[in-house]
Amino acid sequence: MHSQAQQRGRLSSQSPDGLEAVVLVCAGSSLRFTWHAPRCVLKRAGKSGGVNSTALQQSSSSVIEAAAGLPAAQDQRPCPPYTFRTGPQGNRDSWGGRGAENSTSMSAGDQKNGRDKPEGSLPVAEIWPEVERAECLARGAALKWASGVFCRPEHLERLSQYRKRESQRTASIHTRLKSMVQSYLEGVGWGLEQLREARVELKEVSQALKRAGLESDGNTAGVKSLERMREVSVSHRQLLAAVSNLPRLYSVHSMVMETERLVESRRLLEAHARLMDLERWQDDILWQLYGAAGTAGSALSSEEQELVGRYFSGVGQLVDALGKELWAVVSSALALARQNPTPFVSAVRIVEREEALDRALLEERGGAKGHSRPLPPGRPRCWRASFFQVLEEAVSARFRSVSYLHTRGPGLAGHLSALQHGIMADLATVRHLLEHCVPSHYELTAAYLRASHDCLHAHLTQVSSWDLESGEIFAVLNWVLHTYNSPDMMGHPELEAEMEKVELGPLISTEGLEQLQNKYVQSVRKSVSEWMHKALQVELQDWQRDQEPDTDHEGFYHTSLPTIITQMLEENARVALMIGKSLRDQTIQMGLYEMENLLNRFREALVEFGKEHRRDPSKDKNKFYLHYLLASISNCIILKKSTVSLQQSSRSTGQFSRTPPNPLAALDRAVRRACRLVMDQLLLALQPLLPGLMTRTWLAQGDPTPKLCSILELHLELYGRVRPPCRERLQEEAQWLLVVEYVRALMQKKLVCRSAEERRQLAQQMVQDDQHFRDILHGLDGEGSVPEVNPLALLPVLADFIRLKDPNMLTLEVSGLAAKYPDISEEHVSVLLDVRGDVSRDVRGAVLDLLEQSAPPLPAGYRPIFTDILVPPSIMAFCLPTAKCA
Helix, strand or coil: CHHHHHHHHHCCCCCCCCCCCEEEEEECCEEEEEECCCHHHHHHHHHHCCCCHHHHHHHHHHHHHHHHHCCHHHHHCCCCCEEEEEECCECCCCCHHHCHHHHHHHHHHHHHCHHHCCCCCCCHHHHCCHHHHHHHHHHHHHHHHHHHHCCCHHHHHHHHHHHHHHHHHHHHHHHHHHHHHHHHHHHHHHHHHHHHHHHHHHHHHHHHHHHHHHHHHHHHHHHHCCHHHHHHHHHHHHHHHHHHHHHHHHHHHHHHHHHHHHHHCCCHHHHHHHHHHHHHHHHHHHHHHHHHCCCCCCCCCHHHHHHHHHHCHHHHHHHHHHHHHHHHHHHCHHHHHHHCCHHHHHHHHHHHHHHHHHHHHHHHHHCCCCCCCCCCCCCCCCHHHHHHHHHHHHHHHHHHHCCCCCCCCCHHHHHHHHHHHHHHHHHHHHHHCHHHHCCHHHCHHHHHHHHHHHHHHHHHHHHHCCCCCHHHHHHHHHHHHHHCCCCCCCCCHHHHHHHHHCCCCCCCCHHHHHHHHHHHHHHHHHHHHHHHHHHHHHHHHHHCCCCCCEECCCCCEECCHHHHHHHHHHHHHHHHHHHCHHHHHHHHHHHHHHHHHHHHHHHHHHHHHHHHHHHCCCCHHHCCHHHHHHHHHHHHHHHHHHHHHHHHHCCCCCCCCCCCCCHHHHHHHHHHHHHHHHHHHHHHHHCCCHHHCCCHHHHHHCCCHHHHHHHHHHHHHHHCCCCCCHHHHHHHHHHHHHHHHHHHHHHCCCCCCCCHHHHHHHHHHHHHHHHHHHHHCCCHHHHCCCCCCCHHHHHHHHHHHHHCCCHHHHHHHHHHHHHHCCCCCHHHHHHHHHHHCCCCHHHHHHHHHHHHHHCCCCCCCCCCCHHHCCCCCCCCCCCCCCCCCC
16 A cells, blocks of 8 residues: 555656656556646636637547436536546446545545555645546536537437547547656656666765865875975075076176177178077076976066066166167168168178077977967067058158258259158168068068058148149149159169069048149139239220220231230140149139129229220320220130130039139120220210201201211221121121111101101211211121111111101101101101101101001011110100091
8 A cells, every 4th residue: 555655656747748746656457647727728728718729639538428417507616637548358448527425435445445545645626626627617618619510400310420520539639648657657657666776876976075074184295205205305406507508697798798809890690690699598407497486387486587687687788789780770771772782781680580580489388378488578479560650650761851942942952852862762662672682582672662642642641731823732732643663763673673663552541632722722812813914904004095905917906915824824724734624624613703893803804994095085095995995895705715715625513513704705795895885985976966967957068977977087097996796796787776776866856857858868978978878887797797787777767757758658658668667657757757847747647657557566587776776855846637637
């Protein structure tokens, strides 16, 4: 009984796949298993009020039996755990779900047979109280499923099929459970056996360790007796090392003194050999002391290190002195190479010895971790790296040796030229002399190239930060962009192989070059602005001269202004092109901006010049006023050609943030203003003679038409001194002005015909005047562009209008006149009818009505002529009873 209880207690363990427990009960010749649902099934059943499909499958057989054999009232009471029984009668399993009696009777039988249950075991419900609730929930879910399947009486025919299927499934599950429990029981037994064996072995090991500890405690006294022997051994080794090193120790001082003399006399190889001996002695003594101090890995005491350091202090001073002499030789290598390169060769050999010694010591003592022998004091020295560092400092000193006294102003170009010659001379020395004094892996020429390039970069960066003038900036840019990479310097054919080995960046960064170019453009702009201002002042002074303007080889008037401006801009563009197209374009754009500003000031000066002349036109100093106006127009034509040429050579305008320059528009404004002043001067000359037109005297004698023609001819002759196309423009404007003033005199109604004879004489005189004007302007049509409306053609038309004998035909005549000159108004026609003097009110009204109804629009390109001719207001105090008024 007791053994069975122990066995049952041991077998109560966790089952696979999350089973809470499997309890094995041995009762007589039968086995009874009580199965509890998995914990995960219980949790989900508690949360959702049901169980999952696995729980339904595991309990489906018992549920079907309960649904088939139990009344509905029995489903509400507590559900005991599912049990199954196997016995000698076979494998037929009977579930306890048939009724509460089976479960109760089995439980009573168990209680009656006290051997089936251990004394210390607890009821299942007390160990896992949630099992009972889970089983009830599973039973309820199964009933719900069965009620859905067997909802009709005819469905009960398949009950035997469901019962058979569930019985087979339950039998399979029971078989797998039995085999699984058996395998777990075997594993537990094997594990317990291993634990027993391990316990025995641990007990034996513990006893052995205890015996060893007792024996070690017994040997402690014997070890203490050997301490004195160890101390004597250490002292003996120290005395032995001291005795063996006494000859070296006595000779250290003399060796240091002799080495110092060798260093001072620059016998560098001998001095270095003695120094290496001294360092080897020092290293040996330190190692002997280090080994005598104890086992490997221990360190010397501070007193011992200080003692050795004081005794060999001269060695460190010798190293510094030798290094100082070496670097002095290396720094003066360029000078020594031309005289005696032996010291430089000795210095290089010493550097290589030191480098080889550093490498050997690092491989021997510094490679493996925990090496017992430390590196000698001051190692590694890395004198090869110091060699190249001293070389760079020597190159920098060579740069500083070039005079900085005259680097500002014109001296900057000479300074850069001196740098060029100095660098190339040093490169030749390095390439032909020093390169043969060093090992090939030094690549001394490439190192000198890098050092020179770095020094130049720093120096030019400093120079670029100065407040330079345009000439200085040009010298720097030209030297950086062209001279430095030219065949005369770094592009030398002999340096191509070395230049391929090194990657040299730009002397000045891209941002630095842009800043320099901007500074150059601003400096040139300031200079150009000042020169343009001076040129304009000279131009204004020339206008006051008491002589005609100068003429060129073609006979055109001109002054010095366009020549100065053109040469200045072209020269600046040419100089900037020597640096690059980008700088050329920026310079041209800057020049066009300044030219636009100049032309605006020039136009203002023309306006002021005209005002001054109008205030006192009789002054002697203004007698060449017209000549200088014409010279100004010719100057604008020259500037226009130069501007167009500059704009064509400069294609990039997108790099300017503000609006691109438009000097051509400023030129057109200046030319229009000058032409207007010229026409004002012509009008001023014609003004005294204009009142004599359309008078009785003019009709009888023809005066003052000849005088008008002479003045017009004189002005047209002066207009011939102007460059085309402004010459033709002036001639056209003069013709237009003459016709407008002539017709304006007709509109004054100073002459009203009294008879047909007077109308004939008036028309004839107008035709004669037109012929005189045409004779003067005979070359206009062939030389210039013919306007769509020839102003001189108006005079014969007006003459025909006045000569017309039949007033009734005036309607047709006015219709033709309005077709040719659509800008003619009713006032103009009314004045013409008044000048005829024979038009009735009916005819006048018909003519004016026709003109009002027709009123054709102005065609494209038509230049109005009657718009410039104002009709004077009527001086009559009352309105005549005309048909139009009626």
